[in-house]
């Protein structure tokens with residue numbers, strides 16, 4: 001009975017760019033408890049609905065003015081503040097947007113759409129710490145729906161970002177938060193990296209210009225790397241280190257609001273291969289636009305080049321979320337400085353990178369190597385639950401693996417180590433380890449010791 005493995009697929013899944021979409025809503029005459037006169041209410045609704053028409057035409061500046069008028073005429077209506085905040089958000093006026101959206105949820109605490117827009121405004125500023133509670137509020141309000149499921153997945157992504165992103169304190173780059181997540185780079189001996197771009201022809205929603213975006217994304221990163229990265233585009237998938245494809249197939253995609261999905265494999269030399277899947281599905285409720293594809297291409301290629309973490313700064317291409325006001329996506333000075341530093345620096349180990357190295361070894365079934373990596377990780381960060389739990393599982397799985405191979409001697413030490421680590425924890429794995437260990441001891445004729453172990457329950 002193997003413990004539930006921490007990792008399943010043979011490729012490492014990383015967190016991806018995703019979108020929470022902001023929308024504006026129309027108004028009607030109901031649901032107002034305001035002190036405004038009937039005439040003011042009528043004018044406010046008219047202004048709001050004119051604003052809506054402008055929003056639908058992508059004219060956010062005049063739309064913002066209309067919504068502002070509606071707010072002035074009837075300040076107690078939550079919806080107008082929500083729409084005004086939305087328009088300001090689209091214009092990149094994040095602080096103004098936050099003020100309006102906070103007013104909106106104050107007036108109507110169960111207004112999900114305003115909470116979502118507020119979360120997006122916080123995220124757009126890079127303030128994930130405040131975006132998370134706003135999204136949790138949306139989940140509380142409910143009701144359960146596919147969108148709520150997407151929001152839950154997004155909360156998880158943000159929480160992870162938040163933890164790692166705290167390391168991103170430098171003004172000039174975000175290499176620290178990248179290094180905390182992973183230290184796998186493309187080795188010099190692998191240059192030029194061979195890239196195969198599978199044609200998107202025939203794939204739903206594909207446009208020929210998208211191919212140019214992807215090629216341009218590779219070119220931008222190569223230029224930014226200052227000679228440390230080079231690529232060669234090849235004609236056959238079998239010759240490639242990095243492959244790219246266009247798809248509408250979201251199987252295996254955790255978060256349906258993602259723009260792309262990059263998976264990678266590593267070996268002793270670092271990055272060994274990467275697979276970029278560009279998703280051509282509407283990140284609902286938004287429609288996929290060419291600018292999103294362009295931004296997504298830059299972002300995913302950054303991942304494929306080894307930047308497996310994210311920036312905390314919303315302007316950067318490697319920010320975790322598609323920016324609500326993106327126009328002409330290109331690498332920022334921080335993106336450029338980060339790729340240069342990442343490839344130039346001597347990278348020491350961190351508990352996260354060792355844990356990640358352990359995960360990769362475990363996935364490949366090399367539990368002995370996984371144990372070595374996890375042990376080092378635990379030594380650096382004994383207070384963290386993650387590497388310890390992984391270390392327990394790796395020891396236990398190694399014991400079972402050796403037993404399956406007919407080795408009756410070596411499993412003992414691995415069971416022991418698992419049990420030793422589990423002793424102070426007493427989580428759900430504890431009885432499982434005790435049971436297996438005692439079964440093993442009985443099997444090898446050590447019945448007295450088996451009885452001792454069973455007493456530990």
Ligand SMILES: [Zn+2]
Pocket residue numbers: 015016017299303310319320
């Ligand atoms: Zn990403």
